Each structure stands twice: as C-alpha cells, then as structure tokens.
Amino acid sequence: MVDSAQLSVLAKAQLYQWIYVITGRTWLVHAGDAKGLHNLSPVSLAKGYAALEMTDHAPTCLTVSNSTLSMEAFQHVITSCSFTATTQHTGNAARPWEYSGSLKSMIALDSETAGYDLAGGSIGYGNYFDKECFCSAFIYDPNNEPCSRLDLAKERLWINATCGSMSLPRSWMDKLKIIGFAYVHIEDWYWSVNVADMPKQVVELTDRCVTDVCDVDSNGYCKVKHAVDRACFCSALTVDLEGDSRSGLELTKEWLWINATCGPTLLPNDWTNKLKTTGFAYILMEEWHWPRCVADMPKQVIDRTSHQCSTDACEVDVNGYCKVKRAVDRACFCRDIVYDSCGGSCHVFETRIDYVKWLHDLCGSVQDWHGLPDNWRQVAAPTPLEILPWRWTIKPTETCASNEWKIRSIALTNIATLFAAFLSHGRSTPRIIRGFLLRPRPGSWFSKAALIVALQLLANWFNTFLIQKTPGYEDTPAIQVMLLWCSIPRLTWLTVLLIGVRSFEALDFSATSPYLLAELIFQLLSSYYMGITIQYGRKHNFYFGGLENADRETPAQLMYVGALIWLIIVCLAPIGIILAATYSIEKNRRLEKAPLMRSQGGAYGTFPVGGQNNRVSHKTPMALFQILVIGMLLLWIAQWLFWGGFIGVSSEEFCPPKLGILTVRPLHTTVFKEGASSLLPHYTHLILIIQYQISLPSPSPAVRLYKCYKRRHTVRYTGLSRKALEDQRQRLVAEKEAKLESEVKKRKAQEDDTTKGKQIWFSRYVQNGRFKHWVLVIEDTKYELRRDDSSGNYTANIASWTIDKEKREAAIAEQKQPHINGYYVCLVGWTTKQPQELKQICEEVMSQFGKYNLVFNNCQNFLKTFADRVISEAALDWAWFRENTKTEYQETQALKIPTPDEIIAANRSAAQQQITANNQRQINHNIHMMSEAIHVQSQISLANQLSAMNQQFQIANQNNQQPQINQMMTC
Template sequence: MNMSSAFHVLLLMAGSLVGVCGVSTKGIAPNNSIIAGINISSTAEALHAASINLSRDSGNGQPLTPQNNYNGWVNPEDLTPMPQCIAQQDQSAWLSVMTKCTSKRCTSHFGFICTHGQWLTQLSCLSVEFSPDVVRPYLPYCGRSVLAKAQLYQWIRHITGRTWLVDVGDGNGLQNLSPASLAKGYAPFDVTYDAPACLTSSASTPSMELFQHVIASCSFTGLTQHTGNAARPWEYSASLKSMIVLDTETVGYDLIQRSLGGGDYFDKECFCSSFTMDTDNEPCSRPGQDQIDLTKERLWLNATCGPTSLSDHWTDRLKTTGFAYIPVEDWQWPRFVADMSKRVAELPDKCATDACEVDSRGYCKVRRAVDRACFCHNISYESCGSSCQMFETRIEYVKWLHDLCGNVHDWHGLPDTWRQLAAPTVLDLIPWRWTMKPSKDSDAANITGVEPIRATETCPSNEWKLGSLALVNLSALLAAYIGGRTTIHRLVRSFSWHVSPRCWVFNGIVVASLQLLANWLNAFLVQTSPGYEDVPLVQSILFWCTMPRPTWVLILLLGVKSFEPMDLSPAKSFLFAEIILQFLSSYYMVMTVNYGRQHNFYFGGLERVERGGSANVMYAGALVWLAFNTLAIFQLLRVLRYMRLKEKLTRSLMDEIRVSEETPLKRGEGRDKEYGTLSGEGINKRVSQKVPVGLYGVVVITMLLWIAQWLFWGGFLGLSLEEFCPPRLETLTAVWVAISLAGITVGTTTLDKRT
C-alpha cells in the first residue's frame, strides 16, 4: 500500500466513524439573526472573494474553468472542494446548507420560454447560511491540527468573507503559517507501522476514540491533493434531493508556503493532544501480552509525544538492545570457546529472544538478541576448562566474563580474587609450571598463583640465595687460580711431559658429570625434605645447569698462556664440559626466550606488572644468553678447526723426525728434507699462534655467557622470592663447592709421564 492509498483509506475510515466526535445534523439550521445582521457591502465582499477563489489553481497544475455567474448563481462544480476535516466528520449539516442554497435555475431563454435549466448554487446564500453556528460543531475536530484549521479558515473566508470561524479572533495567525506552527513537528505516516497492534487497535481515554481515527484527524499530505473528481467537486442529485460530494481536498503542507514533497504525514501536536493513554492500564501491558509489544508501545509514544505521555517509570521492563539484550550478530565468544561445556555453548540459543533496537528516530526495530541476564545466571568462572584458567587465556576469560556479566543484578560468577585473576601473577611470569617451595604453605596444584603466598620461616632470603651463587663462583675461581699457576709452572719446568691425545675429552665428560652429580645430589636433598616431595627431580637438575659458572677464568688461566711446550688439554677439558652443561641449560633458556616472545614480554608486555622489573632482567638474560651462545658456537668451530690442523701438522712433523733419526740421510736428500722440515715447522708455528687467539675469543664469549646467566638468575630470584625456596641452602652450597673443587682438580690433571 503506497502513501496516497493509505491516506485515502484513512479518509474513508474517518468518514465511516461519524459521530465519534459528537458531530450531528440534528438541530443545525440557519441563524436568521445572523442573516439580518449582514449588510449589502458584506455580501458584495463575499461575492468578490468567491469570484477570486474560483479562479485559483486546483492543486494539480490545471486551473479551474472560470465560473459562469448567473446573477450570483454559479455551477456547483465551480465551488471550492470540501475541506479534509469536514469530509472526515458527519457531513449532513454541511450538505444541508449547500442544498439549501442550491436550486434549479433557467440559464437560457427563448422569449419567455426557458430553453435550458441548471442546478445552481447562490453565493449570497452560502455566505449567509455558513454562519458560526454551522461551523461551531465541526471546529473541535477541525481545530486539532493547525493545518486543518487553516484549510477550513480559507474555505470559510472565500465563501463568506469572514475573517473568523466561530468567534472573532479565532482566525488570528492562520493566514500566515510557518514550520514553527507545528509545535511538536510532524512524522511520516509510515511510523505507525512501528507501533504494535495492541496500540493501534486501542482507544483514547476517556473519549474512546480509536487510535487510527485520531491519526486520520491529524494527517496531512506533502502537497494539497484531490481525493475525487477535481473538475467536478460538487453535484446536485435530483434523486436524493441533495448536494453530494464528488471531491475533497487534503490538508497540504504547502499551506505554510513551504514544500515537503510527496508522502503522507501527521501533526504530532495534534495526535498527542488528542490521544491519551491510561498509564495504569496500558494497552500492551495486559496479561498474556508479549513484553516486546509493551516496549514497542512505549518507544513509539516516547518518540512521537515525548516522555510526558508516559508514566514516570516507563523505562522499566523495556526489552531494548544495548546492555540487557545483545544483538545476535554482535555476540562475541572468547577465543577458547571450544573448551567450554556443551551446556554453555548452547546458552545463546536458549536465551535468544526478540528485542527492540532504537533507530535514529527513536522507534523500535525488532532484532533477535541474547538475554544477558539469562546467559549470565547460567555461567561462572568454573564453566570453562583448565585452558581458560592459565595466564593470557585466563586473563581474557575473566575480562570477558566481567565485561559481560559484571553489572548483571545478583550475578556472582567470579571468585572474590577476580582482580588478581585478571592480571598476570608472579607464577604467570615464570615459564615453567613447577615451584620449589613447601606444599604446606601453598597448594602445589594451584598453577595460577591466585592464592597469596605465605612466607615461611625456613625460606632463605634473596640476599642469601645470591650469596650462595657468589660463594660457589668465588671458590671455583680461587681453586682455578691456584691450580692453574701450579700446572703452568710444572709445564714450564717439564718439557718432556706427554699428554694422551684424547684425554681432554674424557676429563671434560668427568667434569660435566661431577657438576651433574652435584645437581642431582642437591635435587635429591630438596625432594627428600618435608613438604618438597612434589618438586620434580629431573627438572631441578636441568634448571641448576643454568647457574653461572666461572669457566672463562679456568680457560684463561689454563689455556691462553702462549708456551710452546704447554699442553692445552686442561683448557679443552673445561671448555668441553662447559659445552655439555650449556647444552643442558638451553632447555630452560630457550623455553624462557620463547615464552617471553609468545607473551610479548620483550615489547612492553611487563609494564605495570608486579615484579615486572625482575622479570625484565630474567628475560633479558635469557635472550642475551641465546645470542652469545650462537656466537660461541661459531667461534668454537673456528678454534676446533685450528686445533685439528695443529694436531695434524704436529703428527706429521713427529713422523718426519722419527724417519730422519732411523734412516741415514743422503747428501742431496738431506738438504731437501731439511728445507721441507723447516717449511712444515713454519706452518705449524702460524697455526699454533691462531689457537690462543681463537681461545681468547672463546674466553670473551664464555665470560659474556657467564654474565647472561647471572642476569637470568638475578632476575629469577627477584621474581620468584618464595616460589623458589630451596631448603638447607647452606648444605646445598657446600655440596656445590666441594664437587666444583673436585671437578677443577680432575680437569687440571691431564699430564702423564712418557713411558
């Protein structure tokens, strides 16, 4: 149905509801006293006005044919069409006046014989008969809309010449209307489709006038239109002995000298003042009525008439999207929805309902939505599996739950410590999932670190932990210094000492094994302590491999001094042992770097986090370790290459010397052999010079690895505090010192007396 046809339906419906506004034809008759009071000049004014009116534009672009005025009598079709507000009421009184002023008149004579007669209407009669008493019953209905009243005013003025309707002054302001004349503005007719059926089928209180009839009384079109035969708006029916209406004019927005275009509209002020609703018994609040209809009703009245047309608490019980109802297309799950139970995954469908989305005009657009309260009262923190309760997934899950349900009335789905859950905890910053602390002080199974950690009396301080590492390093440095000086002096004095070619490999394995033995023994001591039974043994051994060791000093003291007869086996033993231990420590170092990368710890992810500074140091140490370890591998390959080359040249020279001692040399051959030997010795000398230089590079890189391990452990101890609480730390330190000294002794014992 288009707008024009809808408007015509309104007119027909309004016309069929005659009597609703109290309009009746009984008792309406011309007022003779008013007729007696009209003088000749007034009548002449009325005739002149009528003559001007009848030559005006019809509204459809075609001018009316000028009337044939037969001494004050005109054809009915030349009269102005009936106003809209009169057509919407009982027209009998109006037609009675028109009929009274219409009779058959002779318009053509042949002598004294009438050759043609017509039904004509007398203008002076209309001017007198349309008295204020005739207009008065129609005015309450026509006066609802300022546009309808102005249209009626123009019709009366053109017919009667009066400048008022019923009382003098009631036409003031109707001559020059403006958009401001529509106090509350207007709305297109199609907004009535946004009103629920329970409202559009209801009646105003207390008049009991139907909603649709009120809308019709306040309606107008963008441009004045005709709703019948525009060329013949009136006709006298001889059979009915009455004037009949063939055309009416709609109220047009162009009455205010502005253009609104096509379409049908209604005056908001007119509707809101004519239609009243019982706020205690709303049409859409009756038992069995859907709550969405109540929401549509209140939103429609608020958008049309404002909140004054509703009760003070009209916003209660509204089903609108936004907070209480989430549009289905706007619903968002967290990333780990797959870990939620089937019951939770089905909740959005079970809690789906219709809700109103308020459009830009304030009216309801029905959309499918999820009832937030329904969903939230069926979900809690425990509704998701373990993956929802670990670090970033836990943080995202808690924030999602709080944002979704935090403001829902009577919802308690988060634990009391949800604020700690929504931020990284100390244990979240540690890449591995085990701790070294007594289980009686904190639940070992609690991997989220939510519960506050209680300090224990047996847990050593952070200073003592760092002091133990320093003591182990200091004792190793002292032993290496003393043992290195003794070995160097012995080597200088004894040129005839000989080393087994592969002795340094065996000794390196022994040194690394002794270090692992110390780690195992300490891990065993920890695990056998009361409350530490859950501490993993292998994990502890590997973790202690990351402890800083002063290997660079051992290599420096035992291998870098450039003495020709000096043996490099001690340095190679400790270097080989360090390679083994660094390889084992890579398990935790690589884990730390990868964990930090995954959780953005290297790019600002630790800002404003508890103990974030210590965590930064730990992750920086692991990253530095990884970088220098890569460089160390490259440098070590170069050193090993030169070592192999030196050993190969050394064996070659020794073979030539042995041959020269056992076989008599010929004169010519001796000279050649001598030159060859000197050439080989020169190459060997150059290669031998490259080995210490390469070892210097290894020493520097090993020292940097040692610093990186110190950073790692310093940051870890500052971060972990009571999470790393080894028992009997003084005993553990003593074990490390003793076995480290034993390892240094074994590493420097690489010389055998030649047999």
C-alpha cells in the first residue's frame, strides 16, 4: 500500500494520473483523497520548495536523525518529498513493465520522477524538495534534540528557514551561539584608541575568548564565523581603579570603551562625572555660536574659543565609543566674561536683548558665575522708547500732564462730536417722500467732505503751530504730529448712524456720504502710523512674545493689538461692502423685473412686494449701512486701543504743552463742522414734504414748480422732448402687452391639456411680504405644510381644495394674471400617481423633513421635495415654482413704473378723499412743528414765500382768476 501522506503533492498528482489512466479510478487510497490533484498550480505547494543543496546547511547530527513519530530517516523523508524541474524517465519508457518468470511477478523496467511541470510552471534545472511535504513528515522532539552547542544553532536555524518557527520551541533563540551582543564578530571588535597603553593580559583576553558562532545569512541559514565571547572577555577583565592615575581624555576614552563593551559594572559609581565628553561642559566647535553683536566684541573675548578655552573632548557615538572632537570649555570661557565685557551694539535694543540671552544661556548655569546685572530680565526686554515705532518725542520743559488727562482730552473731543451729532440730527430735514427718495448731486456731499477734512486738518495744524511756538518745543515735527493726530478715534460712526437713519423704513445715504468720504480720507491718513506700528511690531516680534517682561508691557500690547485690529478691519470691510453691494445690485435687478400689481395678491417671484413698493428702490440697503456703521465702530475701538496703549507707553515722551488749549480747539472745530453740515437743506425736498402734508385740492404753485424742474431735468439729461419720451413709453407698454398676451395663450393651452395625467396646480397668497398660503393642488386635494396653533409643530396637511376656474379665467382675461380673491394660482405640471400613492409620498417626505427652519427647511422646501417625487412632466411655470427662476411670462407681467408726478397726484387724491377735520388739524400741527424746527433764515423765507403763493392761489380761485395764475406759473 502506498503511504500518500509522505509524498510531495507533485508525486501524488503523478500517481493519480497513472491510476486514472490504467483503472479509471478517481482516488488514490480512499474516496476523495485526490481532490485538487487533477488541476495543480504553483500555489499548490503551500510552503514552497527549496533546492536539494539546501540540506547541506543542516548539521550532520540532524541529517542522520530519524523522525520522532514515523522513525523515518531524514534522508528518506527528503527523497520522498523531492522532485525535478521536469518529469524524467530512468529505463525503458516504451516498455515500463515485464513479467519475470523466475520471480513469477511483474518487474519495473522504467522509473519516472515527479516534475514541477505538473503544476503548470517552470523552474531551473535541478533537484528540489517540497517544504510542506518534509515539514509534515519529519517531526522531532524539541525536548530531545539531536544536536547541541554550535550544531544546535545550525539545526534550529535550518528548521526555522525550512519549516518556520512553529516547529521550534517558543524561546528557540535563547542561548544560541549567534553573532549579536553576546558574540561579537572578530572584525567588529573595537579597541580603544589607546590600546597600546592597556595591560598585555587585557589584549590577550581576546584570543582566549574567540569561538565559532553562527552568522545568519540572507536565507536564514548558518554561516560559521569567528567571534569574541563577550561574557568570557568581561568576566576575565579587571580594572585597577585605585592605581590608575590617568585623567582627562585618555581616561574618558578607556572608560567609555569599557562601558560600551562590558557595561558599567567594572567602573566606579560616579564614573560619568569624570568624563571629558561634549555636552554641557564642553561645546563642540561646530555648535558654538556668537551673539549678533559679535562685531563689537573685544578681540580677547573672541580669541578664548580658539586659544585659552579650546580643547579635545569625546563625542559619544551611537555604539557608546569615543570620537575625539575639538570643543570649547564652557567653564573656562565664562570665568572671565561679564555683561560689561562688551559694549557698542551689545547694549542697544535687539542686539542687547540677544546678547543678554546669549550670556544667560551660555553661563547662567555655570557654578559661581554672576556676570549679569541684578535686573537682567528688564535689560533683556525693550524699553519704552524702544517699543515706540518712531524716534521723535515731545518732551516736557515743565510738569507733564498725567496719562489720565491725556486720555480724558480725547474723550472730551468724542463727547463734543456726540453732542454735535445729536444737534445735527435734531435740525436735519427729512428728505424722504412716501414712495421715493430724492438725491442731491454728488458735488454737494463731496464739498461737505472736503470741508470736514479741511477743518480737521486746520485744527491739527493750529495745534501743532501752538506747540512749536511754545519755548522748548521748537523742534517738534509738524507733519508727523499732524498725521499722528489724524489717527485719533472719532465718533463718525455715531454721526453716520444718527444722520443716516431718518425713519424705520428708509436710510438717507446722501446725508451720510460726506461723513463717510471724510472718514475714508482720515483712515487713509491714519494708515501711515498704523502701518509703521504693524511693520515695527512684526519686525521685532512684538506680536509673538517680544514684549515679555518689558516695562509697560500691557499698554504696549494694547497699542500693537489695536494697530493690528485696525488693519484686519480695513482689509475685511471692503469685502463686506462688495458683497452687500453685489446683493443690492442683484436685488434691484430682480425688483426691476418684478410686476407692479394693481391688486393685493402676490406676483411671480420668491419675495413679492405689493403696490408701488415693487418698483426699484433708491434706498441704501440695510446690510450695506450696517457694515459701514459696524466697520467704523470697530475702527473707533481699534484706534482707542492704539491711543490708549500709545499714551501709556510714551508717558512723558509724548507730553504736548498747554493741553487744555489744545483740547478746546478741536471741540470748537467739531461743533462747527457738524453744525455746518446740518445747515445745508435741500429746498426742493422741503417744498415736496409740505405739499404732501397739506394735500391741496388742486396743483399748487410749488408742485408746478417741481414739475417744471423735473421736465427740464429730463430733457437736459436725455436730449428728448416730453412728447418723444411719452411716445417711447407707450411703445414699450404695447410691446409688453403683446408679449404678455402670447404667454397667456401658451398657458391656456397647457391648462386645457388633460392627456398628460393629473394636473398639478400651485397656489400661494402673500400678505405684507409674508407667505400666508403655499400649497400644491391635485384633483381638488391640497398638499401643504401647516403649523399646529396649539402645539406649534409643523405637520403635513392633506385636505380638500377647490379651484374656482371661472373666477380664475375671468382674472386672466381682465388682468392677464391668474388671481382669485388674492390667491395666485398657476399650473406647474402633471402627475400619473394615484391618490393613495400621492398620500404615501407626502407622508414619506414629512417623515424625512426634519426640524423646521425659516430659512433653509421651510414649507417651500417641503413642497419642492414633494413635487420632485410626484411630477411626471413639467409645465411652463415649473422653473419659476422650483428654482425661483422667472420665465418670459413673469418678465412681461411687469407694468410701467409710475412717475413721481403720478405718485404725488395719487397721494393728493387719496388725501382729499380721506381727510377729516381732525386730520386737517393734525396736518396744521405738523406744519407748525416743522416750521419751529427750521432755524435757517433762508428756509423761513422760503416757507413764507410758499404761504404767500398758496394764499394768492386761494384768492384767485375765489375771484375766478385761475388763468392769470396759470400764466404766471407756466414754464
């Protein structure tokens, strides 16, 4: 019987093929034991193979041993598991068998080797053995191994390289004679440089302790090498510590060698204290560095590193042995150097700080060294004069005002600005007429801005002039001081806020323009000193710890942080303004295209505005105004930080004389420039406001004057006559009406089409700019997101809903817009879903809806998600519903924007219908209060002229003399 377990997988496959060809049987001994043998591959040799020559690395004691379980010899197992590169025959392959009459049996005339080609691969010519076959057949007892000593190392290394460590004991590497720490290769044995000074018996120990050990090659087998037994050498080594009188470098080299070779057991306990090694005590020449003021250091100090204090020392390498290097003796160098040993730049600001830190790091830990002054920490920090980015000062000739009084003087100037701003705000005349805003020409506010800047610069110059005329202050740099004063914090942001906000509905940007332009100019002038401060702080590392331990550290930090905040705001403010302006332009573009509705209903678009509020607004966007005010507020805070820190740092280095006079002068200037700005009202605005409040029964002379001015203004800027402008307007209206009619026909055709499925209608209702109703309607059923009044939660609502088609068609025919009782209804598409499917989809969308958010997860998002899942074909208004994108229909719905004349006429007509006796008394009271608020003589005169003209007009009506007045007022 064949023991197939002790055969190579290739031999098994060869045997299987022979049995199958002769007998047709598909197993070897037992059914199923030939699985996989008919289709071998190189991976079938699980552990791979090795050349038969590799058995030469096995020790003799292993090759002559037997397997513990089968008692089969090592060589027999190797033969059973061997194979060749290709199948080879020995004998007569044509007649492999014959019958022997004498033996009365069949005898073999040919033998065949197992070949690697049975696995479908090819290898070089030679004999090999299957590792898996050998390792599973040859088993030995780890507790009764056949080899010992060096052969034991060879045996285990061969077994590990062939079968892996699983066949070996757990700690099989222990006590093996392998090159490593215990056995040092003779070629790697290191002698100390002063080996000639060692005793002869120490040198001879190497020869006595040389032995043969295994050096593991790249395949994991043993190569016998000569090595020194470290344990043998160190146990025989003795060191005479008492009789050794050597010191310095020689002793260091020897002790380092003994420690690296045998460990510290042979050395004294404090042996490291006597070593001359690089580190703290000895600094390598290549690691030595000088301070930045080395050019001003005396020659005798510099020469110490190359003469008196230069020596040889041991640098310990990775193996613990000595490498001799040139080094500087730290104690020798520090013995004769102190802070005053060097002068010049070594005592000036940054180089002084670097010099002090260099001395402290170099010699501070040297025993008994006291070369630095007692206040060396203050010496190693910048002084107040060095903290300031500029070198000019205003020093007092007598007692200097306190820092508190200096800050108080700036605060008084701000309080004066606050007072003047409130005064200006109280005297300002509103310029907003209901429905539109009139703008003054840019030249007027530009001249105001120039006046504000000129007054401030004049005040700065006058104060500088007073300083220079004071004895002892003649050398004060005038331009520098004037520029510095331009960075003083100003309450411009509050002025802009009070003057700009005229009501809760509008912003008067034109009134604030002079202040904004003036503030921009002042900030440009401030950038000189702010930029100097930031650059100086960055250069001297003040933003990253350079002010640590400095005298007046806190105010210095405030000063430099304030300048940095100023820079950040100046860089970020334009970005915010650009974003707000872009948003404003885009919003105005949408408003220009939005329809002007005659009813209360909403219009196509996401954010509709009813009535005349749909026309393009000329008001400054609230976001832009907020950015400007907040930006100026933050700049004001940053400048306060800068000046508070500057005053705290400079102290007596910035001490202007006659501070009281210098403070009063800006107070006068502030009040004057604020007051002057409030005394320049726009007379036309005043006339329009009075006319709007009085609501006369017929066009007053003031209104006719305004019409005449408006007509001339239009002709002057367009080059067209009034008739030509009217013809052009009517032509544009006709074109819009034609386009609108075409769009209405397209939608009517879609609404009559029922072949594409169930129609999906979209209905909404907008009141005061808020969505009150937002639903989809499919076959008289509405789908919407509704808020429960009791719980406040949002839930999906599916209920009955009827579209009054007759009212809707009538609205389209009359208004060209699908309004039904204020509801806007349009077709957005068709669906093929059944009511039960629609209900299920709506409930699924609600379950995935999440938490309601007014901005990004609201009723619109709910309906859009629902519509995406049910729509099968989109209608013309789908894009408007889904993406808020206007179609041609919405573009042509917009009606003409009424002129200011029409707005005034409409307001006057409405006032005539609604006015009562109480209203008339209220109007008269308003006129009286407005007249009291006008303090400028020209305004009073204008109001008197207007009153006289109105009286003349009433007398003319009574005497039927209207034609004469008309002739007088004709343009």
